[in-house]
Amino acid sequence: MRWATYRGPADSAERVGLVHNGSVYGLAEPRRLLDLLGDDGERLSTARQRALTDPVEIVPLTEARLRAPVPVPPSVRDFMAFEAHIANAMKATGATVDPDWYELPVFYFSNPAGVIGPDEDVPISPGSQAFDYELEVAAVVGLGGSNLSPDRAEHHIAGYTILCDWSARDLQLREMRQRLGPAKGKDGATSVGPVLVTPDELAPFRAGNAFCLRMTATVNDALYSDGNLADIYWPFADLLAYASRGTRLVPGDIFGSGTVGTGCILELAALHGAQRYPWLRPGDTVRLAVEQLGEIVGRVVPGREVTPLSRAR
Numbered sequence: 022m023r024w025a026t027y028r029g030p031a032d033s034a035e036r037v038g039l040v041h042n043g044s045v046y047g048l049a050e051p052r053r054l055l056d057l058l059g060d061d062g063e064r065l066s067t068a069r070q071r072a073l074t075d076p077v078e079i080v081p082l083t084e085a086r087l088r089a090p091v092p093v094p095p096s097v098r099d100f101m102a103f104e105a106h107i108a109n110a111m112k113a114t115g116a117t118v119d120p121d122w123y124e125l126p127v128f129y130f131s132n133p134a135g136v137i138g139p140d141e142d143v144p145i146s147p148g149s150q151a152f153d154y155e156l157e158v159a160a161v162v163g164l165g166g167s168n169l170s171p172d173r174a175e176h177h178i179a180g181y182t183i184l185c186d187w188s189a190r191d192l193q194l195r196e197m198r199q200r201l202g203p204a205k206g207k208d209g210a211t212s213v214g215p216v217l218v219t220p221d222e223l224a225p226f227r228a229g230n231a232f233c234l235r236m237t238a239t240v241n242d243a244l245y246s247d248g249n250l251a252d253i254y255w256p257f258a259d260l261l262a263y264a265s266r267g268t269r270l271v272p273g274d275i276f277g278s279g280t281v282g283t284g285c286i287l288e289l290a291a292l293h294g295a296q297r298y299p300w301l302r303p304g305d306t307v308r309l310a311v312e313q314l315g316e317i318v319g320r321v322v323p324g325r326e327v328t329p330l331s332r333a334r
Contacts, residue, residue: 022069022219024180026054026092027085029078035088038080039072040216045080046072054090054217058163058179058272065163065179065219088138089213090182091161097131097211097275098264099157099186102255105248105282113291126255126263131186131277132208139183139214139317145303145324146209149189152301152321156238156246156284156309158231159184160257161217162274167265174261177270180217183317184277185309187211190287190300209324213275215315223313230256234312236281241306245289245298248281250311 023040029047037054038045048068051057057064101107107118137143145152163179186207193206226232229251238246260276283289289298301307303323310316 022065022180022222024054024057024065024090024217024219025085025215026088026090027080028088029080030084030086033078036077038076038085039069040082041073043082045082045085046076047078047080048072049077055273058161059165061164061176062179062219087140087215089136090217091213091273091275092136092138094133094136094161094273094275095271097133097136097277098128099131099184099207099277099279100126100128100255100260101279102126102253102260103248103279103281103284104254105252106280106284106288109282109288109291113287126260128260128264129203129207131211135208135211136213136275137210139212139315141212141319142322143187143210143212143307143319144322145301146187146189146192146205147324148327149192149324150300151190153188153190153286154238154301154307154309154319155186155188155280156236156248157184157186157280158182158234158236158250158278158311158314159213160261160276160278162261162270162272162276165269165271167269168267169262169265169270171256171258171262174265175220175256175258177261178220178257179272180219181223181314182213182217183215183309183311183314184275185212185307185317185319186277186280187319188285188287212309212317212319214317218314226313230254232313234314236284236311237309238284239308240301242308245286246281246284248284250278250281252282253278
């Protein structure tokens with residue numbers, strides 16, 4: 022199944038709908054995809070039948086204005102689960118992968134209010150001169166739970182989607198020198214979408230620690246990033262199991278995979294030079310595509326001016 026949160030072309034109300042044969046079959050109720058989560062997938066299956074047999078509207082997918090599948094998730098955790106990304110990023114500072122990375126699938130909490138849809142403008146973080154994209158896949162929690170075991174955690178995933186963690190690298194570097202964060206370097210915008218694809222749709226592509234799905238990014242139609250989800254080091258089951266230790270996951274939580282190898286300008290510039298891969302600027306168009314999941318298109322626009330702080334020097 023493929024599910025979308027959308028508005029129709031005539032400024033209709035926001036709805037959840039089943040994507041089927043190139044159209045979105047809208048549900049009268051519930052209005053939120055979040056309300057179809059919370060079990061082992063039975064609610065989604067039942068809703069699929071209602072959407073096909075008694076839709077409130079049928080909108081061509083090309084005319085639907087898509088939002089993030091879960092527009093305001095309960096939480097957003099973003100991991101660093103690809104070894105190649107970590108190794109490439111470390112080259113920028115002359116460092117190597119810390120041994121603990123192979124023991125701890127570390128993550129940070131991002132900003133749920135910063136989640137935007139798959140075709141929305143992306144403002145540069147205020148004050149940043151080093152703006153970057155990050156090509157990722159995200160899992161959305163369907164069934165909540167705590168202290169999950171890796172052999173069962175994957176059953177708590179409702180589906181997968183594309184995630185772009187837009188990053189202000191200069192702000193991020195300054196924050197993390199204080200041994201905290203990232204915070205303002207990451208919380209301006211996180212693109213998610215275009216649809217939620219349930220695990221059964223991806224089962225034929227099972228490979229490595231995830232699925233054999235090509236992941237690409239272009240900037241102004243030039244190919245920048247080219248990787249594969251199957252290369253992930255930490256499987257999503259381990260990500261959920263680790264995050265649930267001593268706490269509770271809830272339906273709608275978003276789990277970003279972290280950046281695929283070569284999936285950001287930080288890596289590419291470290292490998293091939295900043296002149297070849299400059300930071301993003303207003304007017305750039307970034308297109309992120311993942312096989313079977315669709316694509317995100319982000320048009321970079323100017324950000325707000327920085328409001329000075331009273332105590333800043």
